[in-house]
Amino acid sequence: MNVQAYLMFNGRTEEALAFYTHAVGAEVTALMRFGEAPEPPPPGMVPEGWDDKVMHSSFRIGEAELMASDGCQSGDAGFAGISLALSVGSPQEAEQRFAALAEGGQVTMPLGPTFFAPAFGTLTDRFGVAWLVVVATD
Secondary structure, X not given: OOOOOEEEOOOOXXXXXXXXXXXXXXXXXXXXXXXXXXXXXXXXXXXXXXXXXXXXXXXXXXXXXXXXXXXXOOOOOOOOOOEEEEEEOOHHHHHHHHHHHHOOOEEEEEEEOOOOOOOEEEEEXXXXXXXXXXXXXX
C-alpha cells in the first residue's frame, strides 16, 4: 500500500515542475498532455485550448513520488489543509532549499533552530503549496 500526493495546478503544472526541478532537485518521471489522450474527454470537462496542458505527471523529490496535473479547470489552485514536508540532511541544505522554495512565495515561519531540529521553517510557495522544511535528526 502507498499514499501519494496528487497536486492540481489548474493550468500551471509545467511551470510548477520546472520550479520544483530547480528548487528541490525534482525529477520528472512521466508527463502526458490532454492532447495525447487516446480518447477525447467528455464535452465541457477540459477547458478549450488545453491540448498542451498536463493531464498527468509524476515526479520524484528524493525518495518520494508525487503526481501533478493541470486538472480540468482554470483559476487558482487550492491547497488548503495540507503541507509537504521536506526533510534534508544539513542546515546548509535546509537554507538552500528553503530559499529556493520561498522565491515568489511567502515565508510563514523563518528557518531557524528549534528544540526538535537544528533547522525548521515553513512557507507557501508561489503555487500555493505549503512546505515544512526540516533537518532530519536520527
